[in-house]
Amino acid sequence: MFRSKQRHTNTENCFSALSYEDIIKAFNNPSNINRNEAMAAKIRREIDLRLGGVFSHFQTLKMKKYIEEKREEVLSYGPCQLPTLGFVVHSFLKAQKYNNYPEKCWKIDVHIKKGDKSLQIKWNRKHLFCKVSCFGQFASMFDFPSAIVTDIQITESEVTKPQPLTTATHLINCCKYLKLKASRAMAITENLYNNGFISYPRTETDSFPDNFNFVDILTNLTIDREVGGMAYEVLNSLQKPLKGNCTDNAHTPIYPIVCPSEFNSKEEKDVFYLICRHFFAVLSSNCLVTTKTTEFDVGGELFHYKSKTIKQIGFMKYFDYFKIKEKSDIDFSMNENIEVESIKMVNTSYKKPELLSEYELIDKMNKKKIGTDATFHQHISKLVERKYIKIDGNGKILPTAVGAALVAAYEKLRIGFARPQLMADLEQSLREISEGKRKSDDVLKDFIRRYMEIFEKIYINADSLCIEFSKAIKKFSEDIELNSQEKTPENTQETIEMDDEVSLTTDTRADDINVDRKSCIIS
Known part of the structure; x- marks a missing residue:
């Protein structure tokens, strides 16, 4: 038996669209595998697994017994899940503060x-x-x-x-303009990609390469009845797209490839044409x-x-x-x-602060670097599934009593556990691994140490944490129930209109103003 002494190099074929040209080009131009990116993904999985296991175990054993309603689910924790829940809870508390003290x-x-x-x-x-x-x-x-x-x-x-289309921006557009849930929008978008109608939909890149062939893409779209005329206009007055600051070093921004002959649903049609219109806007003028x-x-x-x-x-x-x-x-x-x-x-x-909508939550997650392009919608779906949040009929996100109490209890410890900064630091370190600026082992040790310090503080204060959790559940159960029943009040503003003459008398309180009815009309 002979063993070859020649060393084999592993390569990968990268493409962003399921089109003939892209796939052939990818196979003709293999590239070396980026080991740094692979290590960053490995470290992310390991940290998620360790933290999720430890903190979910702690919360379930220590805190679950204080929940009065029957709950079979594990009181789970995720390093992206908790700060995302924190955004929802802080938005709710802001609205509640206004209800109690309207200015x-x-x-x-x-x-x-x-x-x-x-x-x-x-x-x-x-x-x-x-x-x-x-x-x-x-x-x-x-x-x-x-x-x-x-x-x-x-x-x-x-x-x-607008800048070229990223996953976060696309999900925001779908939630905001098409009123779709993020998970539904992503499922439709992935189906369009799998059928070869759009490019790869999970991307953080907001710049097209300098040699990108816009002309061929626009030409393909000119045959469509709905957007063909627009594509033709843009083709004849083509403007350079803006250059963003983000890239995932793997995929282009999202763009349409070819128009489907028919759509599976109105939602699919709306999502596809939303992508087309965004693409035309990118190639137009300000x-x-x-x-x-x-x-x-x-x-x-x-x-x-x-x-x-x-x-x-x-x-x-x-x-x-x-x-x-x-x-x-x-x-x-x-x-x-x-x-x-x-x-x-x-x-x-003042206008009452509103609860977060799904697109506003995604925008916050994106800006604070909570999660990745592939996981924004998943984190929201998991929070709903795990009964930490619910989405009302108007698309506004409301925390459940358990979700709100969990964040409130951790906030009492003042360790920043429910805040986004810790996760944002981890995401930054993972990017540095991908770019070869940091060693994966150093990042793993650093963040295990940081989370270990937090866990020790939580464990030492477990009794007071559970007491706060128990109090908060009772309080939020009432507040959230009242918020769900709240109706928009009728317009009851007081208006004083000018007539001819006005006489004004006041006492020491600013609200007690007596206006002569012969001179002024109060309605």
């Missing part, structure tokens, strides 16, 4: 009349928190029935076209917007009116999911006196 404010609304057009002009102060102070400004304007034009400014600005700001003086108080017109529509012609609301331009001249139609003092409040 009211007062503003002055003025309507002017130019010819046959009635316009609302906005107060430069925006609003005041003191009702008495606002009423003082309001009352001082009564002797001035006209608004004087004091300044006119015209500016031109660019709305930058949008140019002209803004004209006219400033008015009404009784010593400054107000303004802004008109917006699109000078060059650019990429928005194709990516029409994103729109700029145009506001008609009115021709004013300096020092012109404009008739004041009405003045109102309005009691309002």
